[in-house]
Amino acid sequence: MLNPQEIIATNEMIDQQNLDIRTITMGISLLGCIDPDPAVCCRKIYDRITKCAENLVKTGEDIESEFGIPIVNKRISVTPMALIAESCNTEDYVPFAKAMDDAAREVGVNFIGGFSALVHKGFTPGDLRLIESIPEALAQTQRVCSSVNVATTKAGINMDAVAKMGQTIKKSAQLTADSGGMGCAKLVVFANAVEDNPFMAGAFHGIGEPDCVINVGVSGPGVVYHALKTMKGQPFDEVAETIKKTAFRITRMGQLVAQEASRRLGVPFGIVDLSLAPTPAIGDSVADILEEMGLSSVGAHGTTAALALLNDAVKKGGVMASSHVGGLSGAFIPVSEDAGMIRAAQKGLLTLSKLEAMTCVCSVGLDMIAVPGDTPAETIAAIIADEAAIGVVNNKTTAVRIIPAPGKIVGDVVDFGGLLGSAPVMPVSECDSGTFIRRGGRIPAPMHSLKN
Amino acid sequence: MRAIVTVIGKDQVGIIAGVSTLLASEDVNILDISQTVLQGYFTMFMLVDLAACRLSFRELADALDKKGQERGLTIRIQRTEIFDAMHRI
Known part of the structure; x- marks a missing residue:
């Protein structure tokens, strides 16, 4: 039956609040595709990807049009x-x-992870x-994304x-x-990386x-923000x-699209990832949601608590709306991709220390953060170590995507x-972490990893 | 397949006639109509059945969009599942 209120509500979310499916x-x-001859292996890789994904973009566009x-x-x-x-018998993986x-370009996708x-x-x-x-590969390709799980x-x-990743990032x-x-921007260093993440660059x-x-x-950060505007005080x-109610609605739509895409492509449905992913567009910001809760700016004391509530409520609402939830499933706080985060970082109200604290309670880590070009590789490695420690001890995924x-x-x-x-360049600590990083070896797994 | 046609724009003579003529010419059956004025704009919703429709979904969407542009209206068509998924359990 016709219910004008439902139709209006849905279309307002799409037209005015930036509701979208972020990615299939x-x-x-x-x-x-494994083959000892690197040329043959590469050809098999190209053929395999272009065959599996030949209808991916068209199917996505059809669903977009029909719904x-x-x-x-x-x-x-x-x-x-x-x-x-x-x-393969080769040293060069570029x-x-x-x-x-080449395969990504052929099938028309903008990123391949x-x-x-x-x-x-340890390394093989x-x-x-x-x-x-990695540095050459990322420099010589447009669409390829790289990730390394270090913990x-x-x-x-x-x-x-x-x-090694500190040096790799510098060279990239x-x-x-x-x-x-x-x-x-196309390179992520993970702790506890997940196998079914649909989001780039870490997929x-x-x-x-x-x-x-x-x-x-x-x-759908914009939809959550809009819903909270009616909740002042x-x-x-x-x-x-x-x-929770808003997340439920958004996720039901995601589940519908996922099932439809799976059916049309003849490929099994894996998961819906419940992440709130911002874009640089005005009104599509996670920072705006935190500020709507009553903070004068993201980065203020209280930001971590606000983010913890948001992240938890999104999961609780979303999990009932999807048959399989997975991936990262948490609020993203990429600094360059969120208008509110950019604003706060530019004013010096949002610091790396606060962002690090925020990553304890949300997905996924220090994401799309620009730091000065002369930052030593050891300092970047130490930033990665801190994030990895948060992930390892808290049994969650953390990541670093730093420029x-x-x-x-x-x-x-x-x-x-x-x-x-666009990323404002943020200050890092000028203290030296070199001696710490050069020790090498492994930091042992925490006590609570021994669950058997 | 069922879909919702949404028409939004300045009120004028012949909106319903224009849209329903187009739908009829492509064998699209109108099951229900609701109309209202929202923030000063004429807003109409039609529940339609596309079982016998002669055009593909995208062709019909394009035809409706073209019709809308001729009259200064926004006309879109969406499958009903999206509204059911978001608002019904």
């Missing part, structure tokens, strides 16, 4: 490339990234070669990998200096996943209830364009 991500296993809901990104994640490339890039290695307990030769290849709650923190920035260090298709799968990431119980912007100093702004937005 097809996860593709590349295990069948009237924007689907912002169609993307692909693949098996961590270190696992595939290790079979051609594998190029094969991914999985130039990745999982090294939380293939892992080391992949990490060595888990079960394994502890691989501090050799942490140190240098090789893409003409675009502000863009390579680093990869885990080894426990099926041959091919559809994962969907919903969004109400106690937090009411705030949490309102967020030491070449030639930039505190107060400058690095503009990446599009969904990646």
Whole structure:
């Protein structure tokens, strides 16, 4: 039956509050592409991706058109490339990234994730070669995203990998200096990385996943913000209830789209990721939600508590609306991609220390943060170590996506364009962490990882 | 397949006639109509059945959009499932 109120409510969310499906991500296993000849392996990778995903973009556009809901990104994640490339007799893994890039261009997706290695307990030769290849791979491709998992709650923190990633990030920035260090915007260092994350740049298709799968990431910070605008002065119980109801609606839509995409593509449905993902567009900001709760600016004392409430209520509302919830499922706080975060960082009201505290209670970590170009590799590694410790001890995913912007100093702004937005360069501690990082080895897994 | 046609714009003679003529010519059956004035704009909702529709969904959406542009109206069509998913359990 016709219910005008429901139709109006839905279309207002889409038209005025930036409600969208943030991504339909097809996860593709590349295990069948293993071949000792690197050229043959690359060709198999290209063929496999282009065959599986040939209808991905068109299907996404059809669903978008029929339901009237924007689907912002169609993307692909693949098996961590270190696992595939290790079979080949080659030292240089850049051609594998190029094969991914070519395939992504052919099928029309804007990002492909999985130039990745999982090294939380140690490196295989293939892992080391992949990490060595990351800066060149990111500089020579447009669409490839890379991630490295350096820690888990079960394994502890691989501090050799942490140190190496500090250097890798620095080199990536240098090789893409003409675009502000863009390579680093496509590189994520994880603790407790998940296998079914649909969001870039950290998506990869885990080894426990099926041959091919559809994962969907919903969004909608603007819808939550709008709902809270009607709740001025109400106690937090009411705030949490309102967020839960809103998250339920958003997620039901995500579930519908995920099932529809899965059916049309003939590929199993994996998960809906409940993350609130902002964009640089006005009115699509997680920071705005926190400020609507009563903070004069994100970064004020109280921000961590506000974010904890938001993150929890989104999950509680969303989990009932989807048959399978997974991925990262938490509020994202990427500094460059959120107008409110950018505003607060530019005014010096939001610092790295506060962001680090915020990552204790939300997904996913220090995300899209620009720091001065002369920040030492050891300092970046130490930032990664701190985030990894938060993830490992709290049994959650944390990540670092940091850009030491070449030639930039505190107060400058690095503009990446599009969904990646623009990042104000934030100050880091000038104290030296070099001796700490150079110790190497592994930080043991915490006591509470021993659950058996 | 059922869908909702939403028409929003300045009130004028012949809106319902124009939209329903187009729908009839493509064998789209109108099941229910509701109209109201919202913030000064004429707003109409139609529940339609596309089982016998001669056009693909996207062609029909484009035809409605074109019709809307001719008259200074916004006309969109969406499958009903999205509203059910978001508002009904």
